[in-house]
Amino acid sequence: MIKKTISVVVATLLGLILIGNVYELVQRKTGQTAFPMFLGVGKAIVVSGSMAPAIQVNDIVIVHQVPQATYKKGDIVTYKSPSYPVTHRIQSIDGDTVITKGDANDGADQPIKTSDIYGKVVLTIPKLGYLLRWLQEPLGLVVLAAGLIAIWEGDKWLTASREKDKK
Template sequence: MVKKIISVVIATLLGLILIGNIYGLVQRKTGQTAFPMFLGFGKAIVVSGSMAPAIKVNDIVIVHQVPQATYQKGDIVTYQSPGYPVTHRIAAIAGDTLITKGDANDAADQPIKTRDIYGKVVLTLPKIGYLLRWLQEPLGLVVLVAGLIAIWEGDKWLTLPREKSKKSR
């Protein structure tokens, strides 16, 4: 019974990762957004050390869309920057203009508007970026799908011999 629960949990997590990867890929390839959000949540793999030590390279940040009026000084946000999303801390707010700065940076970023913010960082998953980067590669995607199939079919194969031996008694 415990094995069945574990296999269902693992299959669910792998399925969610697969769905998230496909959704993000479609969103980016169709030019709909550089930062796909699903049900108000998005993820980003950190590629620089500008937020160290709070957030390190290859950490995953989970971002949630929140009302623009709720941003406060000290919040870590992900925002639209030319070419790629940036995750930095809000250093100052003046109306709908914000100044952000990476914790490890000496200088503040250029001012941004609240409308340019994708959302507030609500969770950081250390070092998971290594795995997600690999799962976004073609080989990783094949391994992910094969893993889901193996879990799905493996449970049937593992219980089949027991059922046959019980019937033969």
């Protein structure tokens, strides 16, 4: 029973990762957004040390879309920049203008509008970026899909084997 539960949990997690990666891939390849958010939640792999020590390179940040009026000084947010999404801390807010700064940076960023903010960072997962980068590659997606099939078929095979032994 415990093995069955573990198989279901692992398969569900792998399935969600696969669906999320495929959704993200389609969104980016079709040019719909640089920061895909599924049901108001997105993820980013940190690529610079600008937020150290709070957030390190290859950490994953989970970003949740919140109403613009709820942002406050000290929140860590991910926002739209000309080249790629940036995750920095809010230093000040004046109306709909926001000043952010990376914790490890000397100076503040250029002002942005609250409408440029994708969302607030609600969770940081250390070092998971290494794995997710690989899973976003074509080979990683194939391995992920094969892993799901192996878990699904292996569970069926084990269950059938047990049923046969009982008879």
